[in-house]
Amino acid sequence: MHDPESPCTSTHCVHAGARPDAARPGVVPALELSTTYVLDDAAYALVRAGRGGDARIYARYGNPTIEALEARLAALEGAAAARVFASGMAALHGLLGAACAEGGAGHVVAARTIYGGTRDFLTSVWPAMGGRATFVDVEDAAALEAALADDARALLCESIANPTLEVADLPALAARCRAHGALLLVDATFATPALQRPLAHGADAVMHSASKYLGGHSDLLGGVVAGPAPLLARVDLWRRRTGGVLDPQVAHLLDRGLKTLALRMRAHCDGALRFAEALRAHPRVAHVRHPLLGAHAERARRLLHAGGGMVLLEVDGDEDAALRVLGALELALPAASLGGVETLVCTPATTSHAGLTTDARAALGIAPGAIRVSVGIEEPDDLVADFRRALDRA
């Protein structure tokens, strides 16, 4: 029905997953809140046969609302299976635990431009689990090669990096990983399956913070892991054991948000490109980063259906100058997080990358005056006017 290389469309977003049937005729999947189920002979027989996991017993193992959402997400990613977690960080924990911790946590290579929380996890929790992590510039072939050759179990990267918006060359990275017997794990939070399906480009598994575009309304926390069935069976077991499953009420809300994912992404992407092009010309803006405007534009056009909803503005001046611009905005809201219908702005220096020194941020390509803009679905002209006014005033 659908070319796996193509991103998911609104038709998929609305119809993917389970269809209503005689047993469940509701157009919308039912919200089931029961944590436990009356056991019958069939359930006892499954438990006795050591297959308790196949019986309806307890909601930490899954429930119909969660499973309907997982079926939709797996279909959107073109994956055999998906599992949902209480947050993106819980999904990361589940993915790395399942993929890289068999017989003890191993060596994980991560792109050096990666979400601050992921870096924190890899430098605190992962070593506490017995693992180690190395951060590399994935564009530096020699450094990547050396890191992967060092008994790496996986390479973890973001399809569009936070906040520098570099586009990962997934087919090339997948080839390097295969040569070393390492898995390619992709955090696709910024791109979403509406722009790219990483599994079709050689990734072994994909994860998301569903708190961002997948939910899309800044009103839920969630995470997703999607990929092939054998790996997802281990993810499922990890989730049962560690308990980071998504709550059914939130699962229901996320399932609702997913139906407009492709529609929202179109508005985010159109708005972000118009915004980036308009603000590039402003005298107070030193530099604008957007996947379709920078050094990776050709790669972005080849691998992504559109440029995404994120823009990094670099205003002249320091962190305080950037904060003054934020303070002068009337429409866009100064807040961390991203991917909601409202435009959110933050400075990486005071939020996602606050833990680093100015020099360390500069090494990652984050200028002192950097402002990360998660472009919402407002009229692009209104947003451009808001920023022009703020830049002129601040």
Ligand SMILES: *Cc1c(COP(=O)(O)O)cnc(C)c1O
């Ligand atoms: C927000 C985010 C996460 C963490 O997700 P939570 O839902 O906040 O736990 C991971 N990766 C990226 C790229 C993110 O933006």
